[in-house]
Amino acid sequence: LPIDSEDAKLFFQLIDVRYEKKSTVFTTNINFNLWNEVFEDPKIANAILDRILHHANVVKITGKSYRLKNHLPREIEKT
Template identity: 60%
Template sequence: MLLCTKLDANIIFQLIDMRYERKSTILTTNINFSDWDSIFYDAIVANAILDRILHHSKVITINGRSYRIKDYVKSSE
């Protein structure tokens, strides 16, 4: 399940690295951190990105039904 090319992964790393400890960054994802190796071209780059993202961060996990499909679920019931 590779979603990023090598260039994509390097650009994302450069962006995160430039903002690291200088600016706030908010990310949302439905992919567990342990699965990021399969998203990025290189596991080393994925770990470097995660290292910078998670250092000094607050991770908020939201469980439950998707808010976006709430109206669809109501109409289907």
């Protein structure tokens, strides 16, 4: 969901306070190059990503949803 500029500023402040002091784990299904669309202000989005990715270990997971595996009909799983 889009994050308005005030919430983006608050999120930046949280990330900035934790930067290089605390570990933080993020999960997202949005590619980093699309974060400018999530945050209304591209400058804040870039500043957040700069701090998040500076010392990050990014783990990209691909494949079918583990949580949905027992809920999807068999025909859908084969596609």
